[in-house]
Amino acid sequence: MSATLDVAPVTIAAWRAREACVAALERAGTPAEKAEIQARNLVEADLRGHASHGIVRLPVLLERVGNGRIDVHAQPVVHRHGVAAATIDANADFGPCAAWLALSVAAESARSHGVGVVAIRRANHLGLLATYVERMALDGMIGIVTSTTEAMVHAPNSIEPLLGTNPLAIGIPVDGADGPVVLDMATSTVSMGEVLRLAATGSPVPAGWGIDEDGHPATEAARLSTLSTFGGSKGYGLSLCLGVVTALLAGTPHGEEVRGTLDTTSPSTKADLVICISPGVFGVETAPVAAYLERIRNSHSDGAGFPFIPGDRSRRLRAERLENGIPVDRDVLRSVFAAAGDPFDTSP
């Protein structure tokens, strides 16, 4: 990534960014419905403060469309393995389109049988996972989504990038005004997107984020070659298990053979897993959860900050950005509007 990248943020209304993404996707031949689903996923990431999964990803998606790695007319196929399990062959569909289909299949199983598990293969990048598990939680169900990703994370005592950033998202229904629990995290310390952003501005990185090519702890973003897992050996164990389980159930490759979310030319060989569980089928009430979460939010603080529940901060940020706009790197905005053929003025 060039050190001359213009990362000065421009603020733009979310609806304006979404329209531009839809227009760019439609210009590339994407039917309106798929374009809308993909564009919403990108802008939701920017609204919630996950810029690395935001509209910055659009140019790669468009190149993948151009190279035939995303099939804009894809018809995913659902293979049911009985009433509670299924595999979706996404046939190179946009990730969010495959994900929403998987959600509907998993939720249908969960409503009737308590649980549904759906493995997805040959989908493109699912993008922000938070919206999927939030949807299941808003529908009164526990949602879990995880994905394999390109290998760029090392195991403890290894210096080779053999693990993905293997994200995990969990949504839990909560009665009341605060909204569901929404956890959405990579199992690496940080995303490579964030490292690349810092590298472009010559920034240092905190200890523990990753290692350089010689296996030493990286202190400058520009020299970080391989990310570390969060949480030491425990985080590594979790990341490895998520990646192996997801690839195993989807029947896709592991480790270095995972492709298709970052490059523009490889078929997608990654996997995604959606699990939906219905508390209602278990005959339990969700009401006590809200009281417990409030107890944590209102617990004695350490003075440096306030206790929070996963999802609180991105929900607040989303409300604020819906009102005031999302900050986007100027160069990103230029490329999105150029692709949309939209004469929006992005000059400083």
Next chain:
Amino acid sequence: MSATLDVAPVTIAAWRAREACVAALERAGTPAEKAEIQARNLVEADLRGHASHGIVRLPVLLERVGNGRIDVHAQPVVHRHGVAAATIDANADFGPCAAWLALSVAAESARSHGVGVVAIRRANHLGLLATYVERMALDGMIGIVTSTTEAMVHAPNSIEPLLGTNPLAIGIPVDGADGPVVLDMATSTVSMGEVLRLAATGSPVPAGWGIDEDGHPATEAARLSTLSTFGGSKGYGLSLCLGVVTALLAGTPHGEEVRGTLDTTSPSTKADLVICISPGVFGVETAPVAAYLERIRNSHSDGAGFPFIPGDRSRRLRAERLENGIPVDRDVLRSVFAAAGDPFDTSP
């Protein structure tokens, strides 16, 4: 815990320790089959290096039997919610007895329908979770087990203990000689048992393990009052979600109202969750997993140690300790053999 505790380790054969535990449980009125299941769980923990879940726990279990909080004749009841979901009311059974029942119910669902989810309420302490997920993995299935535990962990920016140590275990089938992936970890930095052991010897603790009563980072074990979650905000998010999902599905209380694994007088209000998924039903092969794990084990090392897969180290330790015996604190051994009415000589 007294500072005069005799924690000098004595080495004892695993079978000898198990026989003593069985005898002690039988003397307290436990039928032979339940005594054997509970005793094996305790000794397995010592064999695998999880001393905090080993035979050190026997005295509390015996007191709970004496106080009627463990019903040695308990008959757990399985409530099925369709073909893939169930709740087990353990009726104050020993934890391992309830857990093995839950496993059989979950595995039966998984074999037929791809997945089985079983929530357990009113069981006593499940103890070491590794054996359960290992069993599912050896049977060719992915196993996930998690439990709620007494609140002794704080949320970020909070200084109150409102979360449990909420352990997570994951087992994944692997073809070949190395054995399955077996992850078994608390979502706290460390177990309170380990802190108490260090406190008994006046030891320091590493930064990040927990905080003292004033909310400051604890440096001495004796002043650590509340544990921290592993992995910062991400570990917290995972711990909270595991605890909430498990209690929600079992219909048991959250946070400070969780009781029954550490004290001797409270009914068990904790919850356990068993999830079993069958790759076979998804029509996939488990073979590629073994090659990927070998790739990690044989990857370029950082020179300070060798890359490992979760389960490798405890499997090696177990083999070594089956041959050479398990190390147990002398005072623990004394109390176990006294309870067994066994004249084993534990003097220095």
